[in-house]
Amino acid sequence: MRKLMFLAVLLVPSVAFATIVGTPHDLSNATGGGSIKAAASALNEQVCVYCHVPHGAQNAEALWSRPLDTSTTITWGRSLTIRGTSLVDGAPSNATARCLSCHDGTVALGDLTGSVGVSVAMSDPQGHLTGDMLDTSAGGKYIPRTNFGRNHPVGIPYAGEAGYLGHNSGVAAVTTEGYYNHVGGVITNGAGDRIRLSEDPNTAGVYGLECATCHDPHSDVAPKFLPFDNAGSAVCLTCHNK
Numbered sequence: 001m002r003k004l005m006f007l008a009v010l011l012v013p014s015v016a017f018a019t020i021v022g023t024p025h026d027l028s029n030a031t032g033g034g035s036i037k038a039a040a041s042a043l044n045e046q047v048c049v050y051c052h053v054p055h056g057a058q059n060a061e062a063l064w065s066r067p068l069d070t071s072t073t074i075t076w077g078r079s080l081t082i083r084g085t086s087l088v089d090g091a092p093s094n095a096t097a098r099c100l101s102c103h104d105g106t107v108a109l110g111d112l113t114g115s116v117g118v119s120v121a122m123s124d125p126q127g128h129l130t131g132d133m134l135d136t137s138a139g140g141k142y143i144p145r146t147n148f149g150r151n152h153p154v155g156i157p158y159a160g161e162a163g164y165l166g167h168n169s170g171v172a173a174v175t176t177e178g179y180y181n182h183v184g185g186v187i188t189n190g191a192g193d194r195i196r197l198s199e200d201p202n203t204a205g206v207y208g209l210e211c212a213t214c215h216d217p218h219s220d221v222a223p224k225f226l227p228f229d230n231a232g233s234a235v236c237l238t239c240h241n242k
C-alpha cells in the first residue's frame with residue numbers, strides 16, 4: 001500500500017504537466033526521449049533550439065530555426081477528396097512545412113540556422129533518418145512529399161469555412177487563426193481549446209487543417225503528440241459527425 005502511494009506521488013506530476021522535455025521531440029542528448037537525438041552534449045543541452053531561435057529566424061512565423069523548404073511541392077495523386085474538396089499540389093503552407101522540415105526525410109535534423117547557425121551531429125541507431133514510415137514501412141516516421149494522398153488532407157479549409165463542400169458537420173465559420181474547441185457542432189475559442197486552425201495556403205482569410213491541427217508538437221499529454229486522448233477516436237469525432 002505504501003509503495004502504491006509512493007508510486008502515485010511520482011506519477012501524478014508527469015500527467016499534470018505535459019511538456020516537450022523527454023518526448024521524441026526533445027532532441028537534446030541529456031533528456032531526449034526518442035532514439036534520434038544529439039549524438040553528444042551540444043548547445044548546452046537546449047531543447048527548443050532544434051525548432052526555434054530567439055534571433056535571425058527563417059521567417060517571421062514561429063521563430064523557426066530550421067531550413068524551411070516551401071519551394072518543393074507536395075503531390076496528392078488525386079485532385080479531390082471524396083466529398084469534392086480540392087487537394088492542390090504545390091508548396092505546403094509554412095505550418096505544414098515546419099513539420100516537413102524534419103518529417104519529409106530530406107533535411108538533416110541537426111542543421112540549425114539563425115542565431116545558432118551550427119550543424120549538430122545526430123545519433124540515429126535505428127536508421128530512421130532515411131526511412132519513410134507512413135508509406136514504405138522502412139521504420140522512420142516520415143511523410144514523403146511525393147505521396148501525400150495517403151495521409152489525412154492538410155492545406156484544406158475546416159468544415160464550415162467558405163468554399164468547404166462537406167456535409168459532415170454544421171459548424172460556424174472561423175475567421176481567425178488560433179486554438180479552438182469543437183464539441184457537438186459548436187466551436188469555441190477559449191481556455192483548454194486544442195484543435196488548431198491555420199490560414200489556408202491557397203485561400204487567404206480561410207482557416208483550416210495543417211499538421212498542427214491534430215498534433216501539438218510540444219505536449220506528451222496524449223501519445224503521438226495528439227492534442228488530447230484519442231480513445232474512442234475522440235480526436236476524429238471533434239470534426240466528423242460519424
Ligand code: HEC
Nearest residue numbers: 020025047048049050051052062095098099196212217218
Ligand atoms: C520539434 C520541433 C519543436 C520544438 C523542439 C519546440 N517547438 Fe515550439 N513550435 C513548434 C511548431 C511546429 C510550432 C508551430 C505550431 C503551429 O503551426 O501551430 C511551435 C510553436 C511554438 C509557440 C507558439 C505557439 C504556442 O503554442 O504558444 C511557442 C511559444 C513555442 N513553440 C515555444 C517553444 C518552446 C519554449 C520550446 C522548448 C521548450 C519549443 N517550442 C520547442 C515546434 C517545436
Ligand code: HEC
Nearest residue numbers: 024034036050098099102128140141211212215217224225
Ligand atoms: C526538429 C525536427 C522535428 C520537427 C520540426 C518535427 N518533428 Fe516530429 N519527430 C521528430 C523526431 C526525430 C521524431 C522521432 C522519430 C523516430 O523515432 O523515428 C518525431 C516523432 C513525431 C511523432 C511520433 C511521436 C511518437 O510518440 O511516436 C509525431 C506524431 C510527430 N513527430 C509529429 C510532428 C508534427 C505534427 C510536427 C509539426 C507540428 C513535427 N513532428 C515536427 C522530429 C521533428
Ligand code: HEC
Nearest residue numbers: 096099100103141142143152153154209210211213214224
Ligand atoms: C486529421 C488529424 C491529423 C492530421 C491533420 C495529421 N495527423 Fe499525424 N497522426 C494523427 C493521428 C490520430 C495519429 C496517431 C495514429 C496512430 O496512433 O495510429 C498520427 C500519427 C502521426 C505520426 C506517427 C506515426 C507513427 O506510427 O508513430 C507522425 C510522424 C505524424 N502523424 C505526422 C504528421 C504530419 C507531419 C502531419 C502533417 C503533414 C500530420 N501528422 C497531420 C492525426 C493527424
Ligand code: HEC
Nearest residue numbers: 081082083084085157158159165166195213235236238239
Ligand atoms: C480539425 C478537423 C478534423 C479532424 C480532427 C479530423 N478530420 Fe478528417 N477531414 C476533415 C476535413 C475538413 C476533411 C475534408 C472533407 C471534405 O472534403 O469535404 C476531412 C477528410 C477526411 C476523410 C476523407 C479523405 C478523402 O480523401 O476523401 C477521412 C476518411 C477522414 N477525414 C478521416 C478522419 C479521421 C480518421 C480522423 C481522426 C484521426 C480525422 N479525420 C480527423 C477534418 C478533420
